[in-house]
Amino acid sequence: MALGRSATFGVGSLILACSLAACSGGRSKEPPLETFTAEEIYERGVYELNASKKPDAGLRYMQEIERLYPYSEYAKRSLLQQAKAQLGARRYEEARASAQRFLDTYPGDEDAANAKYLLALSYYDQIDEVGRDQGLTYQALQALRDVIEQYPDSEYARSSILKFDLAFDHLAAKEMEIGRYYITRGNYTAAINRFRVVVEDYQTTTQVPEALHRLVEAYLALGLTNEAQTAAAILGHNFQSSPFYQDSYDLLKKRGLRPDAKGDSWLARIYRQVLKGEQL
Numbered sequence: 001m002a003l004g005r006s007a008t009f010g011v012g013s014l015i016l017a018c019s020l021a022a023c024s025g026g027r028s029k030e031p032p033l034e035t036f037t038a039e040e041i042y043e044r045g046v047y048e049l050n051a052s053k054k055p056d057a058g059l060r061y062m063q064e065i066e067r068l069y070p071y072s073e074y075a076k077r078s079l080l081q082q083a084k085a086q087l088g089a090r091r092y093e094e095a096r097a098s099a100q101r102f103l104d105t106y107p108g109d110e111d112a113a114n115a116k117y118l119l120a121l122s123y124y125d126q127i128d129e130v131g132r133d134q135g136l137t138y139q140a141l142q143a144l145r146d147v148i149e150q151y152p153d154s155e156y157a158r159s160s161i162l163k164f165d166l167a168f169d170h171l172a173a174k175e176m177e178i179g180r181y182y183i184t185r186g187n188y189t190a191a192i193n194r195f196r197v198v199v200e201d202y203q204t205t206t207q208v209p210e211a212l213h214r215l216v217e218a219y220l221a222l223g224l225t226n227e228a229q230t231a232a233a234i235l236g237h238n239f240q241s242s243p244f245y246q247d248s249y250d251l252l253k254k255r256g257l258r259p260d261a262k263g264d265s266w267l268a269r270i271y272r273q274v275l276k277g278e279q280l
Contacts, residue, residue, distance in 0.1 A: 229257055
């Protein structure tokens with residue numbers, strides 16, 4: 001694939017580099033780029049992007065290829081190089097625009113999967129702290145899903161799956177953060193609603209064991225022992241090696257209770273699903 005190739009700083013590129021750098025003494029005026037081929041400008045741009053910590057010089061060459069040689073092979077390659085460089089510089093909106101321009105111009109190209117992946121990264125790379133607004137996380141999930149579904153056999157699908165799982169876990173972690181806050185405020189009903197979302201909607205994430213444990217805490221605080229015992233039973237059935245199970249077990253034991261599915265709550269229905277071998 002074009003973007004995967006290592007750039008070769010060939011003879012034409014050397015000529016361009018020497019001309020632009022004014023090899024004769026550093027004072028010569030830069031010759032117009034129109035005097036060079038698309039390949040020469042492209043190779044110079046790649047060189048600048050690789051050699052400099054700041055992408056602006058390299059990006060200038062890549063953007064000039066689009067202007068001087070639109071719809072050429074090198075104009076196509078330059079769009080992907082721009083998106084990569086802009087991502088590296090954390091210029092996410094610009095990277096998104098470059099990747100989208102590639103997809104709009106070359107929708108059926110063999111590198112469309114790469115462009116779609118770079119587009120997804122323009123959202124994903126902004127996901128950092130759990131406390132931030134989750135709008136970008138939802139956008140990242142959708143963009144990663146597009147890569148997975150539209151290009152399942154591409155080299156980018158596996159990476160997208162891994163990142164999708166991490167982003168999904170990130171959303172669950174946000175629910176956990178809010179639920180824990182409600183517990184510290186004594187608002188157990190609101191906390192339960194958040195932990196329920198994790199258990200029901202984010203079943204494949206790493207947040208589920210703690211969510212079940214926090215449900216035990218919250219239900220015990222409200223005196224709802226059936227629900228607390230059932231949450232602990234699910235925790236013990238699916239995550240017995242988790243330290244959260246031991247914590248829940250100890251909480252129940254102090255009250256003369258034990259993990260056991262009781263009643264007909266939403267947790268009891270989930271427990272029955274667990275017994276049938278269905279996904280929690």
